[in-house]
Amino acid sequence: MQGASRREPGAAVAGCAVAGGLALSAGGQTWATVTVTRTPPLPPVTETLTGSAVAPLVTAAGLLLLAAAVAVLAVRGAGRIAVGLLVALAGAALGWSALRVLVGGPDTAAAGPGEQRAADLAAAWPVLVVVAAVVAVATGLLVAVRGRRWPAMGRRYERGPGAAQAQAQAQAQAPERTRTDEDRALDAWRALDRGDDPTDDGTGDGTGDGTPGETPDPATDHGGRRG
DSSP: OHHHHHHHHHHHHHHHHHHHHHHHHHHTSEEEEEEEEOSTTSOOEEEEEEHHHHOHHHHHHHHHHHHHHHHHHHOOTHHHHHHHHHHHHHHHHHHHHHHHHHHHOOOOOOOOTTOEEEEEEOTHHHHHHHHHHHHHHHHHHHHHHHGGGSOOTTGGGOOOTTHHHHHHHHHHHSOOOOOOHHHHHHHHHHHHHHTOOTTOOSSSSSOSSSOOOOOOOTTBOTTSOBO
16 A cells, blocks of 8 residues: 555656646647638648647646646645646546547638638547546546645655654764864864864963963062072
8 A cells, every 4th residue: 555655646747747748749730631622713722730729728738737747746735636636627628629629620710702621630639639638637536536645745855853852862872982182183173263272271371281380489580599
């Protein structure tokens, strides 16, 4: 069960990305070729219609699905359920747009006087959009039903509430390491960097070893003789 919950977020991201990529790819292809036959001696005219022209929702839904691939991991809780519902709705819009073209043919402009319009549909691209729609709907339902249990982006790097306390206790219980000459030399360099005197231990005698200095005899002159 735990392994499935780990694989599900990756499957959801892949589903959104695949569905969005298929929709955008198919939307940029030529879905129909329209031939306009005019009154002689005018020659016939041929027009090509891309998927974005025949079914504008295909491109919009594809962009939404690509954005949802990131949003699935970026949000959590109710926000993730909302993303799942949007993904399912985007898939439904893809399916409706593609099936409308497959069943009723592409919408072409009204024929003028003496003109006849015939559309040759390339059915492979609308069918590809139907596949993308199925993937998107399945992914959206997966996110809406199961997404609340998934971790959010960066959740694995968050520290638990007791992690800091446990680390502090471990450091307190660790045996104190004996200071070496290298440690004392590093402390002296750090003191110099701070502008402190490394030989000053707070006694004011400047000896640096903690031994009180000798107090000079006021009765003794500088030559060491008593007056």
